[in-house]
Amino acid sequence: MSPIIFAVEPFGGSVRDHNPNLPLVFWDDAAVTRGDGVFETLLLRDGRICNLDRHVSRFLASAKLLDLPEPNIDGWLKATIMAAEKWRSHTTDDASCVWMYTRGRETTGIPSAWLTIRPLSPTALHQRAHGVAVMTSPRGYHIDPPETTEAVPWLVVGAKTLNYAANMAALRWARAHGFDDVIYTNGDIVLEGATSTVITVRGKKIRTPTAGGDILPGTTQAALFEYATEQKWRCKEKQLVLDDLFRADSVWLVSSVRIAARVTRINDQELPAPANEAEIRELIEAALTSNLTNHP
Incomplete structure (x- = not known):
């Protein structure tokens, strides 16, 4: 079409x-x-x-x-x-x-x-269903909010800009080396995916890195946190490190169109499917479908 x-x-x-x-x-x-x-x-x-x-x-x-x-x-x-x-x-x-x-x-x-x-692209649909293998990588720069507002105020923090060449280059590199996606890191600190927000699930807790500075606020993550909180999940933004990803029951990349792709491998470490994978998928889907608009 x-x-x-x-x-x-x-x-x-x-x-x-x-x-x-x-x-x-x-x-x-x-x-x-x-x-x-x-x-x-x-x-x-x-x-x-x-x-x-x-x-x-x-x-x-x-x-x-x-x-x-x-x-x-x-x-x-x-x-x-x-x-x-x-x-x-x-x-x-x-x-x-x-x-x-x-x-x-x-x-x-x-x-x-x-x-x-x-x-939707066949790739997005496949990753929804089957998950993604990701590599971790430094972004190549670091934005600290106090520094941005005081020393370099022209740096755009929190804007979804058209300048996505670096993100696309990172994805091409990842795919050329056997991965589907990238999770950016600053040292051991988890930031975000190239085009997505990182969330972890452990028990009834859902966590995501705190937005701001290096991390763009995620609309899908925000919808999920609002809906999941109503369903008695404990949701929180906090600083995450790589060990938090490996200790979680499951790790997901969430975004508007792909919705939710479970992370099946990080670098050379496989992440087994959790027993509640279907439940988490349904939770994220329901968070979006509870926010459908027919008209302005």
Whole structure:
């Protein structure tokens, strides 16, 4: 199925169903020349949007951190609903919806904005079902929040930016060496996956590294913690070290589209499947499906 693309007027107004076979981005757009912009990836399930409020909040925060004009959320929601309805007219399969918002053309200074809806990749579906082998790796830099705010305030902390080249390079390296994914570390401290949040499960406790600094707040993790707490699980953000991963009953990478991939191996150490694997999957799925939106 061809991608569904809607162009969004950045300051309000119309949205446009764009032909995916025609050009959309100009040669001097900051997304192309500098990777300057933000994005947000949402899951469509049965043609409905999962976890919308958290994605909107992070999208607005990312735009603010990059000093982009505040997105006209009504326009984004209108375009998303129209695109989701078009998708649902063809299929009710899960889909990935990506909002893209750039600083725009150098020659105009007007931001560019569009969204796409596409089927989930076979790789994402396979990893949902069968899990992932991960390698640990230093990210190559470290962001300390006090330092960022006082000494280097231009470093963007907590924004989901288009500048993902390093993350993609890390994933290519991992796959070339027999792994599916990467968990970033700072020394022995666990940070996050290349495109996901790390969580551990031990008994009825769910833990994740504290967001901020090196760690982007995760929308799926936030939905899980809210829902799981209601189901009497004990959820907490805290600093995790590598030994915490090996001592856990299970380790998961959670994200909007892949949802949950159990970590089956870390470096050269296999992680056996826990007895409650199905229960954990159902818990994470339920956390997202409890946050479905039909309309703005």
